[in-house]
Amino acid sequence: MVTKAELEEKYSAPQEYKHGFVTDIEEEFAPKGLSEDIVRYISEKKGEPGWLLDWRLRAYRHWLTMKEPKWANIHYGPIDYQDTYYYAAPKKKPANYNEVDPEIKAMYEKLGIPLQERAALAGVAVDAVFDSVSVATTFKEKLNELGIIFSSFSDAVKEHPDLVRKWLGTVVPFNDNFFAALNSAVFSDGSFAYIPPGVRCPMELSTYFRINAANTGQFERTLIIADKGAYVSYLEGCTAPARDENQLHAAVVELIALDDGEVKYSTIQNWYPGDKDGKGGIYNFVTKRGKALGRNSKISWTQVETGSAITWKYPSCILQGDNSVGEFYSVAVVNNRQQADTGTKMLHIGKNTKSTIISKGISAGHGQNTYRGRVQIHKGAVNARNYSQCDSLLIGDKCGAHTFPDIEVNEPTAQLEHEASTSKIGDDQLFYCQQRGITPEDATNMIVNGFCKKVFLNLPMEFAVEAQKLLAVSLNLEGTVG
Amino acid sequence: MALLEIKGLRAKVGDKEILRGVDLTVNVGEVHAIMGPNGSGKSTLANVLAGRINYEVTGGTVRYDGKDLLAMKPELRAREGLFLAFQYPVEIPGVGNAYFLKSALNSIRRHRGEEELDAMDFMSLVTEKMKLLGLEESFLGRSLNDGFSGGEKKRNEIFQMAVLEPRLAVLDETDSGLDIDALRVVANGVNTMRAKDRAIVVVTHYQRILNYITPDFVHVLVNGRIAKSGGRELALELEKRGYSWVDEAAPGPVAAGP
Numbered sequence: 022m023v024t025k026a027e028l029e030e031k032y033s034a035p036q037e038y039k040h041g042f043v044t045d046i047e048e049e050f051a052p053k054g055l056s057e058d059i060v061r062y063i064s065e066k067k068g069e070p071g072w073l074l075d076w077r078l079r080a081y082r083h084w085l086t087m088k089e090p091k092w093a094n095i096h097y098g099p100i101d102y103q104d105t106y107y108y109a110a111p112k113k114k115p116a117n118y119n120e121v122d123p124e125i126k127a128m129y130e131k132l133g134i135p136l137q138e139r140a141a142l143a144g145v146a147v148d149a150v151f152d153s154v155s156v157a158t159t160f161k162e163k164l165n166e167l168g169i170i171f172s173s174f175s176d177a178v179k180e181h182p183d184l185v186r187k188w189l190g191t192v193v194p195f196n197d198n199f200f201a202a203l204n205s206a207v208f209s210d211g212s213f214a215y216i217p218p219g220v221r222c223p224m225e226l227s228t229y230f231r232i233n234a235a236n237t238g239q240f241e242r243t244l245i246i247a248d249k250g251a252y253v254s255y256l257e258g259c260t261a262p263a264r265d266e267n268q269l270h271a272a273v274v275e276l277i278a279l280d281d282g283e284v285k286y287s288t289i290q291n292w293y294p295g296d297k298d299g300k301g302g303i304y305n306f307v308t309k310r311g312k313a314l315g316r317n318s319k320i321s322w323t324q325v326e327t328g329s330a331i332t333w334k335y336p337s338c339i340l341q342g343d344n345s346v347g348e349f350y351s352v353a354v355v356n357n358r359q360q361a362d363t364g365t366k367m368l369h370i371g372k373n374t375k376s377t378i379i380s381k382g383i384s385a386g387h388g389q390n391t392y393r394g395r396v397q398i399h400k401g402a403v404n405a406r407n408y409s410q411c412d413s414l415l416i417g418d419k420c421g422a423h424t425f426p427d428i429e430v431n432e433p434t435a436q437l438e439h440e441a442s443t444s445k446i447g448d449d450q451l452f453y454c455q456q457r458g459i460t461p462e463d464a465t466n467m468i469v470n471g472f473c474k475k476v477f478l479n480l481p482m483e484f485a486v487e488a489q490k491l492l493a494v495s496l497n498l499e500g501t502v503g
Numbered sequence: 504m505a506l507l508e509i510k511g512l513r514a515k516v517g518d519k520e521i522l523r524g525v526d527l528t529v530n531v532g533e534v535h536a537i538m539g540p541n542g543s544g545k546s547t548l549a550n551v552l553a554g555r556i557n558y559e560v561t562g563g564t565v566r567y568d569g570k571d572l573l574a575m576k577p578e579l580r581a582r583e584g585l586f587l588a589f590q591y592p593v594e595i596p597g598v599g600n601a602y603f604l605k606s607a608l609n610s611i612r613r614h615r616g617e618e619e620l621d622a623m624d625f626m627s628l629v630t631e632k633m634k635l636l637g638l639e640e641s642f643l644g645r646s647l648n649d650g651f652s653g654g655e656k657k658r659n660e661i662f663q664m665a666v667l668e669p670r671l672a673v674l675d676e677t678d679s680g681l682d683i684d685a686l687r688v689v690a691n692g693v694n695t696m697r698a699k700d701r702a703i704v705v706v707t708h709y710q711r712i713l714n715y716i717t718p719d720f721v722h723v724l725v726n727g728r729i730a731k732s733g734g735r736e737l738a739l740e741l742e743k744r745g746y747s748w749v750d751e752a753a754p755g756p757v758a759a760g761p
């Protein structure tokens with residue numbers, strides 16, 4: 022029997038996760054659990070060439086020898102890797118957009134993701150990944166005219182095997198870490214983009230990831246290459262249904278920029294965070310790394326992390342080319358029982374390499390937010406420079422903010438700056454705003470947005486607006502934005 | 504018409520009773536000065552009127568424009584036209600002055616059923632008011648009170664008041680910490696706000712500011728009650744004789760409420 026108190030609690034639960042619905046569609050699953058057979062099953066389902074299956078198997082065998090990392094400042098029960106489905110796909114595989122299941126179309130519409138070509142208005146090309154497979158890629162033809170390849174990872178393996186084979190695993194090798202190895206063994210789909218020399222991609226490329234099926238892990242793999250003098254701005258968004266069980270998401274993203282090339286990668290991560298007591302939610306264990314391989318190349322990460330029960334994620338830059346630039350702009354929000362351990366690594370190898378780290382952590386409820394960063398200046402990285410700013414904002418007195426910056430310098434000509442601050446939204450600040458006619462919710466929103474401004478400025482315009490709204494939702498300030 | 508009617512107001516902060524039966528009526532068009540020694544309850548009165556938490560009202564009534572002021576949330580009081588110029592204006596890093604003020608103004612305008620101002624209209628409104636207080640254009644782009652000098656903060660309070668055009672303005676020790684030039688600028692700002700549909704309450708320790716803002720009435724607050732009221736001349740008398748003069752003349756302590 023449900024007590025009145027329980028009912029009240031249920032309906033007064035302040036945080037509403039808007040993307041928590043499930044789409045009812047027939048899906049095909051691989052048998053539960055993980056084994057060489059499952060790896061083979063996935064590879065076969067995707068009709069992959071032998072070299073890729075070999076690579077997966079090597080990754081799987083290596084994974085078996087590895088232990089789950091425990092050094093992060095996050096706490097969770099053991100993950101049973103045999104109690105997860107590693108492959109789920111809608112039964113009807115569409116040949117083009119018009120054949121996409123209307124249920125899936127309706128879902129993406131509900132999420133506000135433009136899948137049709139009319140999305141031209143939005144100026145965004147979208148690859149949508151539903152559970153394990155990509156269901157539609159818009160704008161493919163238009164991009165083709167410029168020589169830009171933007172497709173699902175599976176299609177890229179079929180249509181551009183040489184490119185995939187050349188670059189896959191060159192930034193994040195299959196034995197890089199536990200979760201990257203797992204991903205390399207069982208990744209099901211993801212996005213692939215290649216921008217040819219001298220081409221500036223005229224629109225935002227975007228992937229929308231959606232976990233739908235229950236007890237399913239999502240392991241996507243993204244590979245983006247900006248050839249010499251090429252530029253691309255890429256955005257990924259993520260949501261999942263609200264479920265009581267934790268679901269695993271272990272993605273790998275590899276970025277490569279050749280001479281004068283630039284990749285700008287933005288993430289708005291809004292996986293289901295679990296309920297207010299910490300039940301359910303996505304375990305987000307992600308490896309993202311970019312290699313600024315060429316001279317004057319640039320890798321720029323911007324992330325807005327509001328979802329997931331647990332976030333373990335360090336988008337990093339290997340600054341190998343001389344004069345290359347790495348950037349990391351991050352807003353990470355934790356509320357209720359969410360935990361985030363996130364940050365970046367900047368590895369300076371080339372001469373005159375430059376990196377910027379701007380990290381803004383917001384903690385509310387019982388949330389625990391950790392910034393973990395490493396700046397490493399290798400010998401020979403003459404005149405390398407780094408600027409790091411790492412700020413924490415606390416809302417309430419039950420949350421926590423932690424920072425673990427690590428700096429290693431082996432080059433006497435390097436210059437590094439590190440700034441850090443921790444502040445709290447005070448009652449006196451809220452009262453001051455109230456006395457000017459502004460509600461405490463609007464005031465909090467205003468202060469939080471002011472705190473995140475430096476990061477939001479780096480997001481593509483329409484997504485900056487989205488990010489602000491998302492922040493308001495995550496902090497239970499929804500519906501109050503004037 | 505009485506804009507503010509305070510009757511028998513009692514309030515405590517923590518366990519300490521600070522206000523012990525304040526009676527005060529302020530009509531539109533009037534300027535009142537509330538003076539008193541340190542710890543007499545001047546700032547408490549200002550904060551209670553604005554609805555600050557931790558100030559617990561234990562007795563009495565406050566009617567504002569005929570409504571029960573104490574039943575309103577702080578933001579509603581502000582939207583109804585009550586403005587407090589803070590003794591210690593708060594710093595909010597990352598929130599621009601202009602953005603903050605525009606949000607405040609528009610929340611008040613929405614409450615009144617008026618249209619919100621867009622950026623252009625807002626700019627032309629504030630540019631004029633900024634001149635009044637000798638503020639540089641760059642001021643708008645800075646974070647709210649962040650890294651401001653004491654004088655800049657106080658000028659910002661009066662600037663906000665000029666933009667928000669309240670019906671009742673309570674100035675809590677706006678003169679403290681100001682040099683004579685800044686005091687003149689601030690007083691000038693306040694004087695231009697004097698209007699027949701507006702009332703101003705100046706809370707101050709020193710009569711100095713009253714050389715620039717001439718009050719219609721002066722009240723002396725001692726031990727949480729108004730011990731003496733009079734005209735402009737009362738302030739000058741106080742300056743001459745000190746607060747101890749009123750203290751001695753004050754009526755004996757009133758027994759605590761029922």
